[in-house]
Amino acid sequence: xxxxxxxxxxxxxxLVRSLEHAGVExxxxxxGGAILPAYDPLYDSTIxxxxxxxxxxxxxxxxxxxxxxxxxxxCIATSGPGATNLVTPIADAQMDSVPMVAITGQxxxxxxxxxxxxxxxIRGITMPITKHNYLVTNPADIPQAIAEAFHVAASGRPGxxxxxxxxxxxxxxxxxxxxxxxxxxxxxxxxxPKQGDVDDAAALIAQSSRPVLYVGGGVIKANASxxxxxxxxxxxxxxxxxxxxxxxxxxxxxxxLGMPGMHGTVAAVTALQKSDLLITLGARFDDRVTGKLSTFxxxxxxxxxxxxxxxxxxxxxxxxxxxxxxxxxINLLLPAxxxxxxxxxxxxxxxxxxxxxxxxxxxxxxxxxKDGALSPQYVIERLGKISGPDTIFTAGVGQHQMWASQFxxxxxxxxxxxxxxxxxxxxxxxxxxxAKVGAPDTTVWAIDGDGCFQMTNQELVTCALNNIPxxxxxxNNESLGMVRQWQTLFYNERYSNTDLHSKRIPDFTxxxxxxxxxxxxxxxxxxxxxxxxxxxxINDQPVVVDFGVFRDAMVWPMVAAGxxxxxxxxxxxxxxxxxxxxx
Amino acid sequence: xxxxxxxHIISVLxxxxxxxxxxxxxxxxxxxxxxxxxxxxxxxxxxxxxxxxVVSVEGHALDQVIQQLDKLVNVIAIEEMHESSSxxxxxxxxxxxxxxxxQEKLQALVAQHGGKVAEMAPTSAIVSLTDTSAKIEALIxxxxxxxxxxxxxxxxxxxxxxx
Numbered sequence: 001x002x003x004x005x006x007x008x009x010x011x012x013x014x015l016v017r018s019l020e021h022a023g024v025e026x027x028x029x030x031x032g033g034a035i036l037p038a039y040d041p042l043y044d045s046t047i048x049x050x051x052x053x054x055x056x057x058x059x060x061x062x063x064x065x066x067x068x069x070x071x072x073x074x075c076i077a078t079s080g081p082g083a084t085n086l087v088t089p090i091a092d093a094q095m096d097s098v099p100m101v102a103i104t105g106q107x108x109x110x111x112x113x114x115x116x117x118x119x120x121x122i123r124g125i126t127m128p129i130t131k132h133n134y135l136v137t138n139p140a141d142i143p144q145a146i147a148e149a150f151h152v153a154a155s156g157r158p159g160x161x162x163x164x165x166x167x168x169x170x171x172x173x174x175x176x177x178x179x180x181x182x183x184x185x186x187x188x189x190x191x192x193p194k195q196g197d198v199d200d201a202a203a204l205i206a207q208s209s210r211p212v213l214y215v216g217g218g219v220i221k222a223n224a225s226x227x228x229x230x231x232x233x234x235x236x237x238x239x240x241x242x243x244x245x246x247x248x249x250x251x252x253x254x255x256x257l258g259m260p261g262m263h264g265t266v267a268a269v270t271a272l273q274k275s276d277l278l279i280t281l282g283a284r285f286d287d288r289v290t291g292k293l294s295t296f297x298x299x300x301x302x303x304x305x306x307x308x309x310x311x312x313x314x315x316x317x318x319x320x321x322x323x324x325x326x327x328x329x330i331n332l333l334l335p336a337x338x339x340x341x342x343x344x345x346x347x348x349x350x351x352x353x354x355x356x357x358x359x360x361x362x363x364x365x366x367x368x369x370k371d372g373a374l375s376p377q378y379v380i381e382r383l384g385k386i387s388g389p390d391t392i393f394t395a396g397v398g399q400h401q402m403w404a405s406q407f408x409x410x411x412x413x414x415x416x417x418x419x420x421x422x423x424x425x426x427x428x429x430x431x432x433x434x435a436k437v438g439a440p441d442t443t444v445w446a447i448d449g450d451g452c453f454q455m456t457n458q459e460l461v462t463c464a465l466n467n468i469p470x471x472x473x474x475x476n477n478e479s480l481g482m483v484r485q486w487q488t489l490f491y492n493e494r495y496s497n498t499d500l501h502s503k504r505i506p507d508f509t510x511x512x513x514x515x516x517x518x519x520x521x522x523x524x525x526x527x528x529x530x531x532x533x534x535x536x537x538i539n540d541q542p543v544v545v546d547f548g549v550f551r552d553a554m555v556w557p558m559v560a561a562g563x564x565x566x567x568x569x570x571x572x573x574x575x576x577x578x579x580x581x582x583x
Numbered sequence: 584x585x586x587x588x589x590x591h592i593i594s595v596l597x598x599x600x601x602x603x604x605x606x607x608x609x610x611x612x613x614x615x616x617x618x619x620x621x622x623x624x625x626x627x628x629x630x631x632x633x634x635x636x637v638v639s640v641e642g643h644a645l646d647q648v649i650q651q652l653d654k655l656v657n658v659i660a661i662e663e664m665h666e667s668s669s670x671x672x673x674x675x676x677x678x679x680x681x682x683x684x685x686q687e688k689l690q691a692l693v694a695q696h697g698g699k700v701a702e703m704a705p706t707s708a709i710v711s712l713t714d715t716s717a718k719i720e721a722l723i724x725x726x727x728x729x730x731x732x733x734x735x736x737x738x739x740x741x742x743x744x745x746x
Contacts, residue, residue, distance in 0.1 A: 127606055128613045132656040152656060186598060186659040310650035313643065566595070 059089020095421025193324025217244025218282015276546025396452025
């Protein structure tokens with residue numbers, strides 16, 4: 001960075017210099033033929049490169065790093081299989097609006113299109129799953145492409161930008177020149193909300209009687225949690241936080257009703273259904289939240305605030321749309337609302353009483369197995385309690401993910417990282433690795449399933465060798481648990497190919513040991529706390545705890561896919577007893 | 584090309600970079616929008632190309648198409664072209680059967696429609712017409728009795744009227 005601009009070097013050195021200028025402190029990757037020139041100057045760089053064991057791990061680690069820190073995550077891979085192994089984490093990060101830059105080597109420009117060794121058209125492959133991507137064949141274009149990539153990834157609605165660089169562009173001589181400006185005539189800045197739209201929203205809120213703040217992951221992306229708290233408290237409006245927004249608003253807050261959606265709380269799901277005004281902040285009316293769309297929140301008007309104009313009206317028509325950064329939006333909305341309230345403060349007393357009664361009548365809960373077997377929900381609940389609200393939790397995808405979302409109390413943003421949109425099994429371990437690299441002084445727990453864990457556990461080797469002491473709780477029900485739950489409910493308990501036998505093979509404690517981690521096992525409720533405490537006491541090595549749990553536990557409440565949220569079940573064949581409730 | 588009631592003409596200015604056509608067309612396929620016609624060509628600025636797309640969608644989906652297109656970094660501007668407020672032209676080439684007896688009849692018919700006979704061979708002729716979709720439809724109907732051997736049409740291009 002101290003070197004003067006306009007220096008002669010090869011494209012690879014120019015790439016590394018560009019990454020330094022972009023502020024990269026760490027990247028995750030694996031070298032290979034086409035990207036190899038870049039690894040030579042990287043050897044001397046201030047950038048920390050973490051050598052992972054599979055490119056998918058590099059991608060999810062970059063995602064976890066970005067989710068935990070708010071900075072752009074960076075992963076790097078070679079051409080062909082290196083690049084295609086990044087496809088899943090790229091799609092994952094893009095779906096969850098995570099800022100990430102992926103760098104890939106490409107075969108020399110003269111060989112592109114010839115089915116050369118390790119050639120894959122990764123720009124073409126990733127076009128539908130990136131915010132933008134580049135193929136660079138001229139070394140002079142490298143700094144501009146990198147500068148644009150970081151700008152596009154981090155600004156607006158965050159997303160993934162891939163920069164594919166031909167090997168000959170890395171080896172050719174060039175002049176490094178960091179661009180002083182970025183010219184993207186087609187890339188529009190939508191961050192400034194319009195005052196008129198905000199005023200319309202404030203007027204609607206003042207006229208409403210059953211409003212709900214429907215909060216999505218955008219609030220965390222915009223670092224607007226503090227603003228949200230102020231808005232909720234000033235307005236007296238209850239809050240639901242989607243799977244991507246857990247932690248955006250304190251779980252312990254009296255206005256918080258929990259998570260909406262397929263496995264949401266009865267209070268959150270029902271509040272949306274009965275609401276007359278959804279104040280939607282950085283959420284996108286995903287099918288897992290709305291259930292059958294035509295029956296979702298049928299009488300509600302909709303305020304939709306989002307930085308991506310394409311989200312407005314995509315699934316649900318908005319009565320008032322506010323396009324803009326959420327922090328700016330809420331900062332405008334709060335005074336506008338106070339002005340409205342000064343004229344006539346709406347009375348939400350009856351509504352608050354109603355939602356509170358749903359919350360107290362239908363709390364989240366679970367059955368303790370009568371035979372003394374370990375309840376997975378209990379394990380996860382204790383992990384949350386013992387580890388505390390500063391801990392970062394990551395999860396894989398499935399039952400354990402839903403329980404980790406339900407039974408851990410999230411009080412702060414960026415403490416809950418998961419794969420919400422794409423639903424990528426195997427996310428937890430590499431994402432935890434990336435989160436721990438970004439927040440080395442924070443305890444990071446990966447809550448994983450035994451199915452997920454067997455997809456990406458190789459990154460524990462990376463953790464052990466690079467002093468990244470994450471903790472992994474394998475919620476081992478020896479099944480693909482969520483799939484098994486659907487087989488229980490919808491396929492007559494015909495358990496086709498969901499039995500993993502993971503209590504027999506592999507032995508997760510031995511596997512942990514072999515990978516340079518501490519392996520612990522816990523199978524009895526009375527051992528849970530002391531096992532977690534033991535894991536918490538180890539900070540110089542990764543720890544894997546194999547929690548052997550009751551396999552028939554199910555995630556409740558549940559709105560079956562494609563059905564209406566009105567048909568929420570609190571347990572198998574058990575709808576809430578609405579007769580005893582005033583609606 | 585016959586424009587259905589739900590057809591819309593979207594004129595898209597794009598940066599003239601490699602892969603931009605793939606980005607635009609891939610967006611239509613992955614969002615499940617059906618392209619009826621497409622033309623790509625230069626503009627007065629060598630850095631910028633224009634893609635004119637005819638897409639068959641309803642109002643709400645049209646708004647989504649435009650919003651999603653607008654998210655593409657290389658897309659500079661998008662404008663919907665309405666039939667009443669723009670000039671809309673496409674190109675037709677059609678090969679028809681002819682005989683020595685009906686060659687003159689063909690010449691007259693094509694001239695009447697404002698087209699040209701681009702080639703007159705002993706048993707076939709190539710006819711060209713550059714005009715609106717409706718005029719092109721009319722010429723095709725008129726040529727049908729000759730026997731259409733081959734037909735090719737460009738996508739539509741459009742330009743907003745000043746008045």
